[in-house]
Amino acid sequence: MKRTHAIPAKTERSVVARTKPWRCTAPRSRSVSHWFFQLVGSGLGLPVQVLTLGLVGAGVFVGVTLPELPDVQTLRNVQLQEPLRVYSADGRLIGEFGIERRRPVSIRQIPPLVIQAFLATEDSRFFEHDGIDTQGLGRALLSYLATGEKAQGGSTISMQLTRNFFLSPQKTFQRKLAEVLLTLHVEQALTKEEILELYLNQIFFGHRAYGISAAAAFYYGKPLDRLTIAEAAMLAGIPKAPSTNNPLTNPERALERRNYILGRMLELGYIDAAQYAAAVAAPNTAQAHRRGPEIEADYVAEMARAEILRFYGEDAIHRGYRVTTTIESRLQLAAQEAVRTALHQYDRRHGYRGPEATLEIAGLPESELDARLEAFTRVPGLTSGLVTQVSSSGAQVYIGRGERVELTRQALSWSRTQRNLTRWQGPQRRGPDAVAVGDLVRLRRSPKGDWQLTPIPSVSGALVSLDPRDGAVRALVGGYAFSDSKFNRAVDMRRQPGSSFKPFVYAAALERGWTPASLLRDEAVKLTGHQHWNPKNADHRELGPISMRRALALSRNLASINLLQSIGLKQAQDYIRRFGFDTQALPLGLSMVLGTGELSPVKLAEGYAVFANGGYHVTPYFIQRIEDGDGQVVFEARPACACADCWYKTGETSATTRGLTTQGQGLAERVIDPRTAYQMTSLLREVIERGTGTRAKRLERPDIVGKTGTTNDIRDSWFAGYQAEFVTVTWMGFDDFGKLGRGEEGGRAAIEMWIDFMEQALAGRPVARLDPPSGLIEVRVDPAQGVETNAKDGVVELVQEEYRDTLQGPKPVRVVRPNADDVRPDRGVPQGSAPRVMDDLF
Secondary structure (H helix, E strand, O other), rough: OOOOOOOOOHHHHOOOOOOOOOOOOOOOOOOOHHHHHHHHHHOOHHHHHHHHHHHHHHHHHHHHHHHHOOOHHHHHHHHEOOOOOEEEOOOOOOEEEEEOOEOOOOOOOOHHHHHHHHHHHOOOOOOOOHHHHHHHHHHHHHHHHHHHOOOOOOOOHHHHHHHHHHHHOOOOHHHHHHHHHHHHHHHHHHHHHHHHHHHHOOEEEEOEEOOOOHHHHHHHOOOOOOOOOHHHHHHHHHOOOOOOOOOOOOOHHHHHHHHHHHHHHHHOOOOHHHHHHHHHHHOOOOOOOOOOOOOOOOHHHHHHHHHHHHHHHHHHHHHHOOEEOOOOHHHHHHHHHHHHHHHHHHHHHHHOOOEEEEEEOOOOHHHHHHHHHOOOOOOOOOOEEEEEEEEEOOOEEEEEEOOEOOOOOOOOOOOEEEEEEEEEEOOOOOHHHHHHOOEEEEEEEEOOOOOEEEEEEEEOEEEEEOOOOOOOOEEEEOOOOOOOHHHHHHHOOOOOOOOHHHHHHHHHOOOOOOOOOOOOEEEOOOOOOEEOOOOOOOOOOOEEEEEHHHHHOOOOHHHHHHHHHEEEEHHHHHHHHHOOOHHHHHOOOOOHOOOOOOEOHHHHHHHHHHHHHEEEEEOOOOOEEEEEOOEEEEEEEEOOOOOOOOOOEEEOOOOOOOOOOOOOOOOOOOOHHHHHHHHHHHHHHHHHHOOOOOHHHHOOOOOOOOEEEOHHHEEEEEEEEEEEOEEEEEHHHHHHOOOOOOOHHHHHHHHHHHHHHHHHHHOOOOOOEEEOOOOEEEEEEEEOOOOOOOOOEEEEEEHHHHHHHHOOOOOOOOOOOOOOOOOOOOOOOOOOOOOOHHHHHH
């Protein structure tokens, strides 16, 4: 009669898995004495009698050792090490941390075929014995008596599990006796299925793979239920010697081991002759299937890792936590590409800086060249290469594994001497002479498929984009590549934001009586005291009286300083605090309006979100949910949100809310008047239409607004802008505070990065409409005088109705003016007055 190929009947019993409260098979009530007398009375002859005498001598050892053995009940609550995994909001893997690759599965998820392969090689009588296979021990003892060496083991799967969890692998009789005692306790405490489940999830398969599920994924890129007979046998052969039986490092030995196991499966009736013949003939198809991140967001992954360790301790990295972030994979990819494109474009504008290194490679074989290339950091998107030949038509570059590519003369044409000579002290090279034999260079393919010289940029960049309605970070890039620099510039960097900070001071003015039509003084401010400060406009010109709208659009420094002086420094600081800024990080002086404080890009985005959502302060966050190793949710974000349907509209309905009003989420604090938020959005739109941000007009989106920012000597280039669904801040600069060079202001370097990202972010999204909130009235204003007019050439402004009187015309009022000695850049004006009439501004 043909034997069945299913698991022996005992494996059909239900077990208690790690994640499901299934009915447990009753443990077998077998004592140590029962096992002992069973062993003595067996008919195995002399070997068993010898073994019996040995066990009698071990009685003393049992009496002394038994009370000191660990509690096997701890196996019921084993926490198998699993890596910390970080995912995007749409479920794509961002990062994985931890030494062990492991994917625990229940016994029901392991196919019978896989279990049979392990039983055939490790313990074919697993379901017949009570943890100690006396036949196996007898064979091991006979081998020892015949050779004098412990060449064979009699370990069962239960004994291996016991040893792996509680004992050392040291081969001594004392350890073996302890193993026997513990194994008997394990067999009493757990069912066979529970033992087998723990064993198959715990064993090591090499290459950091622990457990059968992780092994199947690593070696074959498959789930367990798709493994073939040959693949199951190959995996079953690895744990006995993960290095020598490994199908990747020792394929010949692995095939021998696999075929032996297939023979055992045939002998035990698990497979038939036809299945055996097909499996033995199957080639070794194992290869490394390393599941890397599905999207590149290493800076976010590291932020998540740091938070998990901070809240759950250092060992949390091995406890299988699953972190779901707020990052949207499509937006993250767009952000990463926007940053890299902008930095490469800067490099090309300023010329090639030379190779990363120059090596002596003459006469070296390709294997040695491969070793040299491996020594350099791998950077995503770039291919490392060594220049091996240079001619008038271009250069030949070796990129590893016997492959060589050509850099044409045209591909090298951009590599003129760098314009910022102070940043490149190497030899001046042009055209084909830009590279030399032995240079370590980086390359990437163009959209046309040809190779381009593309060094890792020396200039740095950052981008953060968050949802202004709840503060969820949708994309974050902290630099060109995490592998090149671990410093997260989007979060940890503190740099001067330049003129991108001006809108917060302008908002303070609007709430104190100024209007978009109010005239400011764009003229010199000379203040002396303990130090001399003589600020200027970027173009070194003075425009005289200028409306607030035009002053912000053109980013006039002098007009902004005079505005802050009129508001009063203390009053302005108190108001700016509402945006979430730490005023301790802001200078206590008039230079504050020029952005001389220090902020991170994410902090600047937090401030701009108040304008974008109608006046609510939301706190940026990037972790949406945390699950533990058992799949239980241990944390879920419940951010306070802005009003979901009272600001931007799309079509005839309210703007999409992404579920911002789910249960448990409260309303964020409204920190500024919605009319001020509307007026600031209007002023910032002027920056795009007729100011320093006109490059953004190419997006052809009337619902985008923003502000450029540039610091002294063009050391920092910023652009901060928003739309109904995104507040995005971009930055470019050198980490050592070097000069970016002429023409790299926020209106060029940073805004190009912003445009590239927002173009992708807004693709397919409807244009948002912003209706004026109640309390704003339309007034026709003479732009030259800043007063209300009936003339047709006047411009229409929306002003807060209680401040309409400020547009009625000049009338003498007393203006509080401080003494010159009391006004310094580091102190400013302690008190100011509201501009009820135009004369207050002069």
